[in-house]
Amino acid sequence: METFLNILISGILLGGIYSLVSIGLNLIFGVVRIVNFAQGEFVMLAMYATYFCTMHLGINPYLAALLVASLMFVFGLAVQRAVLQPLQTEPMMQIFATFGLLILLENSMLAVTRGEAFSLSGAYSSVVINLFGLKASGVRVVVFIAATAIAAALMLFLQRTMPGKAIRAVIQDRQAARLMGINVERAYLLTFALGTALAGIAGALLAPIYTLSPYIGGNFILAAFAVVVLGGLGSVPGAYIGGLIVGLIESFSGYYVDPALKQAIWFVIFVAVLIIKPSGLMGQVGAEEVGLREQS
Amino acid sequence: MTAITQTLTNGQRAGSGPKPLAEMLLQYAGWLLLSLLPLVLVWNKPYWVNIVAYSYLFAGLAAAWNIIGGFGGQFSLGHGVFFAIGAYAVARLYLDLGLTPWLAIYPAAGLASMVAVLISWPTFRLRGPFFAIATMAINEACFAVANYADRLTGGPRGILIPFRASVANMIFIERWKYAVLTFGFMSLVVLLTVVLRRSRLGHYLLALREDEDTARAAGIDVLKVKLIGMAISAALTGAGGGIFAMYVRVIDPPTLFALPDIGVKFALISLIGGIGTIMGPVVGALLIVPVENFLRGTLGGMVPGGHLIVLGIVLLCAALFLKRGLVGAFTAVLRRYWHGKAP
Numbered sequence: 001m002e003t004f005l006n007i008l009i010s011g012i013l014l015g016g017i018y019s020l021v022s023i024g025l026n027l028i029f030g031v032v033r034i035v036n037f038a039q040g041e042f043v044m045l046a047m048y049a050t051y052f053c054t055m056h057l058g059i060n061p062y063l064a065a066l067l068v069a070s071l072m073f074v075f076g077l078a079v080q081r082a083v084l085q086p087l088q089t090e091p092m093m094q095i096f097a098t099f100g101l102l103i104l105l106e107n108s109m110l111a112v113t114r115g116e117a118f119s120l121s122g123a124y125s126s127v128v129i130n131l132f133g134l135k136a137s138g139v140r141v142v143v144f145i146a147a148t149a150i151a152a153a154l155m156l157f158l159q160r161t162m163p164g165k166a167i168r169a170v171i172q173d174r175q176a177a178r179l180m181g182i183n184v185e186r187a188y189l190l191t192f193a194l195g196t197a198l199a200g201i202a203g204a205l206l207a208p209i210y211t212l213s214p215y216i217g218g219n220f221i222l223a224a225f226a227v228v229v230l231g232g233l234g235s236v237p238g239a240y241i242g243g244l245i246v247g248l249i250e251s252f253s254g255y256y257v258d259p260a261l262k263q264a265i266w267f268v269i270f271v272a273v274l275i276i277k278p279s280g281l282m283g284q285v286g287a288e289e290v291g292l293r294e295q296s
Numbered sequence: 297m298t299a300i301t302q303t304l305t306n307g308q309r310a311g312s313g314p315k316p317l318a319e320m321l322l323q324y325a326g327w328l329l330l331s332l333l334p335l336v337l338v339w340n341k342p343y344w345v346n347i348v349a350y351s352y353l354f355a356g357l358a359a360a361w362n363i364i365g366g367f368g369g370q371f372s373l374g375h376g377v378f379f380a381i382g383a384y385a386v387a388r389l390y391l392d393l394g395l396t397p398w399l400a401i402y403p404a405a406g407l408a409s410m411v412a413v414l415i416s417w418p419t420f421r422l423r424g425p426f427f428a429i430a431t432m433a434i435n436e437a438c439f440a441v442a443n444y445a446d447r448l449t450g451g452p453r454g455i456l457i458p459f460r461a462s463v464a465n466m467i468f469i470e471r472w473k474y475a476v477l478t479f480g481f482m483s484l485v486v487l488l489t490v491v492l493r494r495s496r497l498g499h500y501l502l503a504l505r506e507d508e509d510t511a512r513a514a515g516i517d518v519l520k521v522k523l524i525g526m527a528i529s530a531a532l533t534g535a536g537g538g539i540f541a542m543y544v545r546v547i548d549p550p551t552l553f554a555l556p557d558i559g560v561k562f563a564l565i566s567l568i569g570g571i572g573t574i575m576g577p578v579v580g581a582l583l584i585v586p587v588e589n590f591l592r593g594t595l596g597g598m599v600p601g602g603h604l605i606v607l608g609i610v611l612l613c614a615a616l617f618l619k620r621g622l623v624g625a626f627t628a629v630l631r632r633y634w635h636g637k638a639p
Contacts, residue, residue, distance in 0.1 A: 035425035037432075086616060091424045093615040095371055096567055100611030103556055107601030107608060115600050214601075222436050225429050233426075260444050267437035270430060271418050278421055 007255050008248070009134050015247020016144030017206065021220045022227040022239040023151060024198030030171050030234020031191040033091075034084055037098040039224065040217025041105040042196055046072055046203020047212050048109060051118050054207075061120060062142070065204035069197045076196025080189050088188070102217070109214040118212040139208045146205055150198065151240040158236065167191055171234055223250075226266040230273050232283020242281060317494060324490050324574060328483045331355075331578055334586075335475050342471045344586075349475035351585040353536060353543070354565060356482035358577035359489055360532035361562035364525045366572035367489075367498060369505030370420070374431030376559035377415075377438045378408040378530040380552035382537025384448070387455045387547060390465075397466035401538045408534025409527040416526045420519055423508065432555070439553035454548025457541065466542040474543055481539055482578065485532050489574055492528070501525050505572075533562075556604060564607075567614050570621025579622050584610075 025039045036042075046068050053064035083101065087093045127138030158164040169177040170187045178184050210216060223246060231242025246269060253265045273280060315323075334351070338344035357379065364370050385404035389395040419430040442449045449455065461469045468474055492498045500521040504511040512518050541547050552558060561584075569580025588603055595602030618625060 035429060037429075083612065083616065090619070092369070092371055093619055095373075095425055095428050096563070096611055096615035099373075099560060100608045100613075100615060102608070103604055103611065104608030107604040110601035111599040111605060222433055225433060229426075258444070261440055263433075263440035264437040264444075267433045270433050274418050274421055274430070 003255075005134055007251050009131065009136050011248035011251030012244060013136060013140040013144050013247070014251055015244035016140065016147045017209075017243075018220075018223050018227050018247050019151065019240045019243025020143055020147040020202045020205065021199070022224040022231070022243050023147070023154065023236060024195035024202065025224050026228045026231065026234060026239040027154070027198070027236060028192055028195035029228060031167055032080075032084070032188045034094050034192075035098070036195070037095065037221065038101040038105060038217075039195075039199055040219070040221030041102050042072065042075075042199035042217075043203040043206065043220055044109065044212075044214065044217040045075075045105060046200040047207040047210070047216065048113075048118075048203075049200075050204040050207040051120055051212055054120060055118075061204060061207055065201050068204045069200040072200030072203075073193045073197040076193035077189060079196070080192040084192065085185070085188070106214050106217065113214065115214075120208045120212075137209075139205075143205050143209070146201070147240065147243070150201065151236055154236050163187075163190065222263065222266055226269050228280075229270055230280055232280030235280070235282040238280055238282035314494070317491065320494070321487060321490055324486060325483075327575055328486060328578070331482075331582060332479065334582060335472070335479070339472070345471040345475055347586050347589050349471065349478045349543070350589075351581045352475060352478035352482045353539060354561065354585050355578040355581035356478065356485040357533055357536040358562045358565035358569070358581055359482065359485040359574075360529050360536060362566045362571065362577050363489060363492060363532070364501075364522070364529040365563055366566055366576070367493065367505065368501040368522060368525045369572075370522060370526070371424075371428045371563065372431040372526075372529075373428050373555065373559050373563065374415075374434040374438075375530070375533050375562050376435050376553050376555070378412055378533040379537035379540070379558055380438065380442065380547075380549075381408040381411055382534030383541035383547045383552055384442075384455070385534070386538030387457055387541045388448070390542075391455070391457065396464050397538060397542045398464070401535045404538045405531040405534040408537070409531035412526050412530030413523050416523060417519075420522050420526075432559070435553055435555060435559050439549055442549040442553065449549065452549060454546055454551075455541075457545040457547075459545065466539075467545070478539065478543075481536060485536075486574065486578060488532070493574060497521065497524060502572075556607065564611055564614075566621070568610070568618070568621055570623030570625075573621065573623040573627075576621050576623040583622070 021039070021043055025036060028034060028036050028039070049068045049071065050061050050064045053059040053067060054061045059067070079101070083097050084094065087097055129136050129138050129141050131141075158168055166177070166182045167187050167190070169180065169182055170184055170191075174184050177187075210219075227239055227242040227246050230245060231238030231240070246266070249269060250262050250265060254262060257265075331352075335345065335348045338348060357375075361372065361375050365372055382401075382404040385407050386397050386400045389400035389403065390397050415434055419427060419434070422430050443452050445451070446453075457467075459467060461467050466477070468477075500511070500516050503514065503516060504518050504521060508518055537552070544551075565580035565584050566577050567580070568584055569578065570576030588607065591603035591606050595606065599605070614621075620628070
């Protein structure tokens with residue numbers, strides 16, 4: 001029982017990490033209809049930025065999250081304008097462009113760091129929180145709480161505010177939204193930058209947990225895609241719950257099967273969802289066929 | 297859009313229907329002979345012969361990818377899986393059963409194509425970018441499995457094929473023989489795409505690339521066409537993987553499943569040369585592979601990952617500014633010139 005509860009806790013906390021990374025990706029997907037292969041590298045960039053802020057400027061990593069998120073927001077604006085806006089009607093070229101961005105960011109960071117590994121751990125990762133007699137890593141609990149708070153705040157933003165309503169209108173039908181006087185291009189720009197800023201927050205909060213490497217984005221992106229497919233394309237609560245489920249599955253299969261097979265497990269989740277319920281837990285039906293949906 | 301106009305102009309040029317198949321095959325055989333030129337130029341420099349041999353192999357592999365990725369519009373990033381299956385199958389058959397690679401290539405190709413149909417059946421529910429993600433996930437999943445199943449694949453250590461030079465073993469001392477072998481493979485794949493492009497299947501693939509719903513409405517069994525296209529593409533990729541295994545003689549999961557070096561490389565080569573064109577993959581490979589090797593040698597020594605930075609920029613710029621590749625851009629210029637002269 002003790003083991004079971006420990007696996008459960010570690011699964012939920014891992015799920016928090018996946019939720020945090022997936023929410024931004026799924027928001028971008030739902031609104032801009034772009035699959036951002038470079039999202040994991042955005043997280044990686046933010047992790048390095050946080051490391052820099054903490055080690056060289058002496059800012060607490062959790063305070064640095066705000067700074068990094070704003071920087072990533074601006075970065076997202078630039079990427080959307082320079083790369084994705086011109087390719088809005090060409091989904092195939094978007095794949096190449098974001099994949100090119102992935103290779104570019106990954107190897108630029110490799111060139112800058114010269115392959116040296118950095119780690120923020122020590123002061124933060126050693127904090128252990130006692131949850132009803134079970135031990136949990138403090139930094140991971142923070143990530144879980146942040147993921148929950150961000151999912152809630154984002155849903156509130158989408159439900160209650162005018163820009164949020166505009167974004168939801170674009171998710172449902174961009175043509176009708178345009179006819180209602182919504183500036184669809186601005187909604188794309190805003191959402192992409194928002195998704196990038198979320199990657200920034202995720203990177204800042206994950207920096208104390210992982211040893212930084214230029215390739216770390218690859219660890220997140222596939223899991224995040226599995227989460228997005230499971231939770232439903234374009235759905236914020238779907239990404240949150242999907243993240244927790246994928247974390248739990250990975251945690252249990254890691255204990256009972258073999259941790260070396262986690263990529264294979266993600267893929268099994270992926271295919272199982274596609275066969276049983278292609279729209280995911282909370283997605284719009286038919287959203288998985290987005291590639292050939294009318295793009296205007 | 298582009299392909300439709302292309303077929304139309306192809307048809308109109310002759311005035312009375314498309315060219316006969318034999319004439320087209322002859323025409324492309326001529327282009328292929330022209331692509332022997334780099335090999336002739338570097339004939340007595342083993343280092344460059346090696347690179348040209350590589351270029352031919354990757355031209356063939358990119359042309360195989362082009363069947364489903366270019367004509368069918370299904371952007372697979374998971375062709376590394378079929379490549380790896382071919383490589384492992386040939387290595388295993390050769391080492392365990394002593395089967396000559398010349399024959400082992402056929403079951404290897406068959407196996408790759410069977411696996412392709414099995415994993416494509418669920419993933420073909422996805423369209424566009426989501427299909428690409430799914431195939432990327434397949435690649436990573438198979439990477440994990442290949443590392444894990446060490447009795448079959450040698451695990452992370454990989455498989456080493458001992459150097460026993462003979463024609464029957466497909467292992468040669470002279471590098472130019474490999475270049476001839478890979479040139480043969482490339483020519484075979486390219487001529488096959490010529491036939492395929494003109495066949496009923498080729499037209500079906502183009503139709504569903506342009507508009508899947510319309511293709512279905514026109515009575516095309518979309519899933520079946522995609523699966524057949526994928527099976528052919530995967531079989532050729534598997535055969536190429538087998539040749540690769542006998543060529544490098546050390547195969548391990550990080551080499552076979554590396555996305556920027558294998559799975560995405562096929563797509564990149566096609567993009568640079570011209571997606572959905574017949575000679576595009578050849579042009580792309582003859583350009584990209586030597587350039588990349590050159591950059592790896594010069595930049596890679598100074599800056600770690602330097603050549604991949606350039607590759608990323610090339611990919612980004614090609615997506616933004618060179619959507620139809622070099623062959624596409626070249627034919628567009630040529631056509632404009634043609635029409636300008638004789639309206």
